[in-house]
Structures are given as C-alpha cells and as structure tokens.
Amino acid sequence: MTLERAFHFCSLLLAAVAFTGLVLTGEIPSGLAVLGLAALAVTIARTIGWGGDRLVDRLVGLPTSVWTALLVAAFVSFGIDLLLISRDILPAAVHFLILLMVVKLFHLRHRKDFLQLYAISLSELLATAALTVDLWYAGVFVAYVFAAIWTLILYHLRNESEEAHKGPSPIARPVTRQFFWTTNGIAVGSFCLTLVIFFLIPRIGTGFFQKNRTELIRTSGFSEKVDLGVIGAVKLDPTVVMRIEFPDVRGPVQNALYFRGAAYDTYDGRSWGNRSATRRTLERTPDGVFLVSTPQAAAAAESGGLRQEILIEALDTTVLFGASFVESIKGGFQIVQVDGVGGLYLPFPTSARFQYSVRSVPDRLREPDRTTESVSYPDLIRQRFLQLPDVGSRVGALAREVAGDARTPYERARAVERHLQQKYQYSLDVSTAVSASPVEDFLFTRKTGYCEHYATAMVVMLRTLGIPARLVTGFLPGVWNDFGNYYSVRQQDAHAWVEVYFPGSGWVTFDPTPSVPSAAPSLFSRVGKVVDSIRLKWDRYVVQYSFRDQMAAAKSLREGGEKVRTEVSGLLSALTRGLASAKAWLAGSARAYGWILVGGLAAGALVVGLVLVWRGRGGGARQADPRTARQVAAIQLYERMLRILEAQGLLKSPGATPLEFARQVARERGEAARYVEPLTGLYCRVRFGQAPFSSDDDRQARELLAGLQAARR
Structure with a gap:
C-alpha cells in the first residue's frame, strides 16, 4: 500500500472508529446509524480497492452548490431536532455531527476537508465520552489514538510533499516495515503520555455535558x-x-x-x-x-x-x-x-x-x-x-x-x-x-x-x-x-x-x-469475575478518578520516597560502620602481625617482577594472540585481491564497505563475482566475526586469487 492510499484509509478509519463509539452507546437512531455505516463502508471499500468506485465518483462529482445545500439542510435539521424532537443539546448535536460526517466523507477534495473530518471525528469521540462510561470506551479510545497518530503523520508527509511540488502531489512511496513500526512506536508513546497527563490534570468535578443515566x-x-x-x-x-x-x-x-x-x-x-x-x-x-x-x-x-x-x-x-x-x-x-x-x-x-x-x-x-x-x-x-x-x-x-x-x-x-x-x-x-x-x-x-x-x-x-x-x-x-x-x-x-x-x-x-x-463456581463465573474486576478498576481509577485520588496518589509517592530515602540512608550508615570496622581491624592486624604483612607484600612484588621480566625476554611472544594472526592473514589476502582488481580496472572507493564493493564487482564484472564474493565473505568472517582461519581456508583463498588473476588473461 502506498503512503497516499494509507493516508486516505487512515483518515476514513479515524472517522469510522469515532462513529463506532457513538453507535455502541445505543443512543443513535437506527436510521442515522445505518446511514453513517453505509457511507463509511462505501468510501473505505473504494479506498482499498473493493469496489464502490462508480457510486463514490458520482457523489464526489456533484456540484459545490449541492453540498452547500446539504450542509444547510443538516443545520436546519439540528434546529428542529433541538427544539421539537430531542429537546436536548447533546443528542441533537450528535445527530448533527453524523450528518456532517456523511456529507464530508463524499467531499474530501482539499486539505481543509480532511481537517474538518478530523474535527468531526474528535467531536464524536467526546460525545461518546459524554454518553457512556462503560468499559468498552477504553477500546474505542485506544483505537482512536492509534488511528489519529497514523493519520496525522501521513497528513504531515502529504502536506510536505504538496509544498515541495507547489501543488497536489500524491505520495507514491510504499509503507515500509520501518515506517510501520516507527509510527506504531510513536502511537504507543503518545498513549502513555496521554495516561500521564490524564492522571496529572487537576480534577474539578463532573463534566458539564455528561449525560445522566435515564x-x-x-x-x-x-x-x-x-x-x-x-x-x-x-x-x-x-x-x-x-x-x-x-x-x-x-x-x-x-x-x-x-x-x-x-x-x-x-x-x-x-x-x-x-x-x-x-x-x-x-x-x-x-x-x-x-x-x-x-x-x-x-x-x-x-x-x-x-x-x-x-x-x-x-x-x-x-x-x-x-x-x-x-x-x-x-x-x-x-x-x-x-x-x-x-x-x-x-x-x-x-x-x-x-x-x-x-x-x-x-x-x-x-x-x-x-x-x-x-x-x-x-x-x-x-x-x-x-x-x-x-x-x-x-x-x-x-x-x-x-x-x-x-x-x-x-x-x-x-x-x-x-x-x-x-x-x-x-x-x-x-x-x-x-x-x-x-x-x-x-x-x-x-x-x-x-x-x-x-x-x-x-x-x-x-x-x-x-x-x-x-x-x-x-x-x-x-x-x-x-x-x-x-x-x-x-x-x-x-x-x-x-x-x-x-x-x-x-x-x-x-x-x-x-x-x-451457594452454587459451585464455574469457568464462566470466573471469567465473569475477571471482566467485572476490570470494569471496577475502570470505574474506580478512570471514571470516578477525583482530586482526592490525586492527593492520595501524591501522598503515597511522597511516603514511598521517604521510605526509599530512609532505607538508602540506613544502608549507607551500615556501609560506613562496616568500613570503619574493617579499618580498625586492619590497623590492629598491622600492629600485631606487621612483619608478616611486610614479608608477604615483598614476596608478592618479587613474583610479579619475575613474571614481567620473563615476558619481556620473549616468553610472551610464544603466547601471541592467535586471533591477531588470523586477522593479519585475512587482511593480506583481501589486500592482494584488491590489487588484482585494481590492475584489471576496478578500484575500491575509500567509503565503500567490503560487501558494497563485492556488489559493485558483481554489477560491473559478473564473471569475477564468483571469486570476489567468497573471498569477501571469508575476510569479513575472520576480520570482524572472530571466525577461525584454517589451512583449508588459506588454500581455498589462494586458489580463488589465482582464478581471479587468470580471469582476464
């Protein structure tokens, strides 16, 4: 999938997640729910190539005056809904948002249209929070955060591409694995930051628009x-x-x-x-x-x-x-x-x-x-x-x-x-x-x-x-x-x-x-307990989270810090007392057994000196690091290969790695690749991978060098 198609898909997915939350509240009339779901299904299907092109193209091709008339009709319906039908601003506003979303889904032509769709989806998410406090809202919120991060990153890339090309410029590059995981990592980090902000923001009471249970x-x-x-x-x-x-x-x-x-x-x-x-x-x-x-x-x-x-x-x-x-x-x-x-x-x-x-x-x-x-x-x-x-x-x-x-x-x-x-x-x-x-x-x-x-x-x-x-x-x-x-x-x-x-x-x-x-507990009842426990935690630490809870959390952190500081202070005091005891013991031992300590230190110094003298006279030469010898042999063979290739017109640039140079040889002189690639692999294994370098490896390398030297004769 290209970045351009991913951008359109994520924009529609953002709207779909927010609208799904509204539907799950059970407060949306069935007619509006079907209308919104149908609009989202058709536009998403067209974006991912599952059909719907003819219908969407026909609707997108409508004149601007038609869309303006539809927006005016939606606004008029909002007034009628508020005054005569719902008689409550929250449900009337929700119905109006759904109509706006449907209109906007078929009118995504310019940058501002996408921004308006994002604003509508955010308003729908806030309305969902006002309509329900059930546990499933957590899933909707997490999905919305991930979809929003993807959408905003892709929107930024598309915006940069348009400004660079001085006009509309679809992003033709594909979504790479690195981009996928990087974006998801940013989404996870943003969600964690959201949690921190949620628990730090002072609580002043219940929401003004919170819908009461009827x-x-x-x-x-x-x-x-x-x-x-x-x-x-x-x-x-x-x-x-x-x-x-x-x-x-x-x-x-x-x-x-x-x-x-x-x-x-x-x-x-x-x-x-x-x-x-x-x-x-x-x-x-x-x-x-x-x-x-x-x-x-x-x-x-x-x-x-x-x-x-x-x-x-x-x-x-x-x-x-x-x-x-x-x-x-x-x-x-x-x-x-x-x-x-x-x-x-x-x-x-x-x-x-x-x-x-x-x-x-x-x-x-x-x-x-x-x-x-x-x-x-x-x-x-x-x-x-x-x-x-x-x-x-x-x-x-x-x-x-x-x-x-x-x-x-x-x-x-x-x-x-x-x-x-x-x-x-x-x-x-x-x-x-x-x-x-x-x-x-x-x-x-x-x-x-x-x-x-x-x-x-x-x-x-x-x-x-x-x-x-x-x-x-x-x-x-x-x-x-x-x-x-x-x-x-x-x-x-x-x-x-x-x-x-x-x-x-x-x-x-x-x-x-x-x-x-009482009835014997069953597997179903245990699963129900787990779900109910999660629901209680949601109500207790999210829905009912209050200023008093914040103060209690701050008090717990302060008491925890005091406890850690006390324990560290006690540990340092014990360490200081231990060092003082060791110092006193050493001083007493020195007074009682000083001549023994002096003799032991002198004997130790003599042994160390003899070892150093022996190594300096060549004893250590016999213990030369075999790994260094292997690396030297590999370097010499590789440098000989480079000289042969240079004589044949292939010069390795200073910035190229051995593997990059091997690929260059394969492109420019394919017949030499069968000698260069195994030699390069052997060099990298021995030089950088600490692999052994046997006599068979040495013989095989020299045969490859001979073959390379004879390749152009």
Whole structure:
C-alpha cells in the first residue's frame, strides 16, 4: 500500500472508529446509524480497492452548490431536532455531527476537508465520552489514538510533499516495515503520555455535558412502606447494584456482613412502615465527613471500625448503604439525611453511579445484656418497638413455647432465631395471594417463605415477648471477587433481617433466615469475575478518578520516597560502620602481625617482577594472540585481491564497505563475482566475526586469487 492510499484509509478509519463509539452507546437512531455505516463502508471499500468506485465518483462529482445545500439542510435539521424532537443539546448535536460526517466523507477534495473530518471525528469521540462510561470506551479510545497518530503523520508527509511540488502531489512511496513500526512506536508513546497527563490534570468535578443515566435500576424494600413479598420479586435478578472494597482487609471479611439500608418500626399486619420517617440533616465536617450518632459509636475506639469503599449504581432509591452500623460517611455529596431508625438518605436519587466511603462499627453484645434477666427499656423504645397489630393469640403462644426455659431476653431472641432457622423451609416459590394474617399463614400453614417472612415473624414473636425489635432491609455481601478483592452485590442479594434492642449494647443484628447453599463456581463465573474486576478498576481509577485520588496518589509517592530515602540512608550508615570496622581491624592486624604483612607484600612484588621480566625476554611472544594472526592473514589476502582488481580496472572507493564493493564487482564484472564474493565473505568472517582461519581456508583463498588473476588473461 502506498503512503497516499494509507493516508486516505487512515483518515476514513479515524472517522469510522469515532462513529463506532457513538453507535455502541445505543443512543443513535437506527436510521442515522445505518446511514453513517453505509457511507463509511462505501468510501473505505473504494479506498482499498473493493469496489464502490462508480457510486463514490458520482457523489464526489456533484456540484459545490449541492453540498452547500446539504450542509444547510443538516443545520436546519439540528434546529428542529433541538427544539421539537430531542429537546436536548447533546443528542441533537450528535445527530448533527453524523450528518456532517456523511456529507464530508463524499467531499474530501482539499486539505481543509480532511481537517474538518478530523474535527468531526474528535467531536464524536467526546460525545461518546459524554454518553457512556462503560468499559468498552477504553477500546474505542485506544483505537482512536492509534488511528489519529497514523493519520496525522501521513497528513504531515502529504502536506510536505504538496509544498515541495507547489501543488497536489500524491505520495507514491510504499509503507515500509520501518515506517510501520516507527509510527506504531510513536502511537504507543503518545498513549502513555496521554495516561500521564490524564492522571496529572487537576480534577474539578463532573463534566458539564455528561449525560445522566435515564433508566434507574429499580429496587424493592427501601421505600417508606414495604409490603410483604416485595423483596422476593428481585431475588432472581442478577443485576449488579454495588461493588464494595475493604481497604484495610485482605481477602473476604470473616465476620458476617449486612449492608444496612432502611429500617422499619411499625407493622400493620400486612406491611411495614416507619413512624419516625422524619429526617434530619447530618452536619458535615470541614473535610467532607458526615458523622452518624449511633449507640455503637462509643465502641468505635475499641473495635477500630470497618472501612468500605462503595461504588453504587444509579438506583431508584435515595438510601445510602453501609455495613451495620455506619459511624461516618464521605462522598461527593453535600447533604446526607438520617431518619429515626438510623437509615441514611440523599435528598434525591442520583442519575449516575457514584462512589462514597463508609466507616462502620459492628454491633457487639456486652456481657451484662447477655446475662441480665430483668430488663427495663426506655419509654421511647417500648412505645415504638413493641407495637403490634392484631396477629392472633397463636403467635404469642408459639413465641412463649419456643422461648421455653430461656431466662434472659438474649436467650429468648436466640431461641426464636434458631426455631425459625431449623423448623421452616426457605423458598422463593411462595404464593403472592394476600392473606388476612401473613405471619400466622407463614408460621402455621405454609411454613415456607423467604427472608421477609422470617424477619417479620421473628420481630412479631419477640414483641409478643416484650422484647423491642425492628425489621431491616438491605443486602448481603454477595459474591467475593478474588481477582479484584471486593464484593459484587446484586439485586438477588437483597435481604431482610432483625435488629433487637439491648439497653447496654444498643441494636444487635439477628438473622432468622436459614442459609442457602451457594452454587459451585464455574469457568464462566470466573471469567465473569475477571471482566467485572476490570470494569471496577475502570470505574474506580478512570471514571470516578477525583482530586482526592490525586492527593492520595501524591501522598503515597511522597511516603514511598521517604521510605526509599530512609532505607538508602540506613544502608549507607551500615556501609560506613562496616568500613570503619574493617579499618580498625586492619590497623590492629598491622600492629600485631606487621612483619608478616611486610614479608608477604615483598614476596608478592618479587613474583610479579619475575613474571614481567620473563615476558619481556620473549616468553610472551610464544603466547601471541592467535586471533591477531588470523586477522593479519585475512587482511593480506583481501589486500592482494584488491590489487588484482585494481590492475584489471576496478578500484575500491575509500567509503565503500567490503560487501558494497563485492556488489559493485558483481554489477560491473559478473564473471569475477564468483571469486570476489567468497573471498569477501571469508575476510569479513575472520576480520570482524572472530571466525577461525584454517589451512583449508588459506588454500581455498589462494586458489580463488589465482582464478581471479587468470580471469582476464
């Protein structure tokens, strides 16, 4: 392929890569997508010689007035699209760019036309970045960088050729292997430089043109009122809702984790609500941290807390999740609200995935609460968390029967939890028909259900025993990704559990739902983990990369430099101490054994002197380097060949190498080449390649010289 054809191909490839990114976003109308793909396919096919010449030539031959009219029509369509159809500047601008690209593909006549096509392709790439943050954009971006480097280099060469010839001058030279690899090397270097610039540019916030996600992931179980059975609808949905990292922990967290969302204190017999739904705004510290006051906060210093980095998808709820119990939260938001049961909320749902940090303090039952039989609860706790509708006498009787001989509230709670785990069957195949008393129906009739039924039954049974309890909804940890060291939480990990109040410990987590065995990992699941891990790294270090991350990276570099400097300083100090010790040892040895050292040095000097005298008298002559002798013989034979050729009219120029001169002889005197080429090869092998020079080589060389000398006689 010539450089001229490569220039046209790379220009079209640049536009094709940018347009492909737009199509992959799924935001392009099918009609425009087909139009753009058809235009690119026809023009690329013509460029590489696969056909399409007649159609393209016919379109290229249209008058300039036609192209001007098409551009005006595209601009008018942009106005109509902006005002009446899309009513949004980003999609309208994208549609306009596609129309401009199609027009320009068939009107590449002058230098400015190519520059305009490059500007359109760059705008399309930027629009793609505004429309999506998915992982595949990385591939599109890398392909665009390589295509852009090739295009700009070839454009520069073409431009230089035109200026040198004072007019259009196609580059007829082919694309050589050296040019190919050099250009790719420049592209790789440019990409690496781009990465460095990306991580160094200060971050000031999200992009102005960033398109918000229009379809939020629908969740269940986190609204102000939760009907029994709503969580079961999502237990088969594998959609990822969040990914959770633990910066201070290597490997899966050993303790049971419950990522708390919403809590409910009021049960009306069929659904849960929250009488304390009024929310207050948390105070924000100067460094952006929101502190949450919980009964567990006092234990923070003892437990150390559990830090989490949570990347959450765009959900249809304002709930903020974190491992029980959240003590502080920090992220890119200005307002965080808390309700009366410890639920954390944003003022409104976000329209794109975001990241935040959480520090949690796990619940811990104090020994007095474990052993105390008679417990007095605060009035507010009794009023809010002992409320019960008419659930029937059988529920209370069952609770008392299960509690049996348990003496403390803790033992009664554990007895109810064990009873539900062991005597009932977990199943998602539960009728959604509304029952007059769902708890009675679960406990005495069906005896099967899922987490909501278990948790509701336990709360009701504990309240009949006079033990304050509430229902909590959230997520279990999900699947541990050992490639990325994080938990991948899906819709199917939605869960409901129970929190029981103890005066000295606060709220403590209980889970009456029996555990369900997880599926054995397969090759497909492991591949999925790798892909999901790469996707998390993309979101974490590219999409969500922030000024805080830059400061953390700078701090890490500074601390690393301090560590290296400390280690080097310690090494130098140890070396200095070692040298001082060696010096002291030598000084002591010299004092103790000085006469021995002097005698040894004198004997050594005498031996060295005798060797030098022996070599000077000719002993070394017998050890002459054989390699030098070989080279001398080869030089003498080669110089004799040059003298023979000079006598025959062929003179070697001073700047010519032996191989170049051999090719000159082959061109000018072909009959002499069969003598000159083997002689030259032998000379180069011995003179420069350190090859041996045997007696057979010497005999063969002399025969070749004799043949060369007789060639013109």
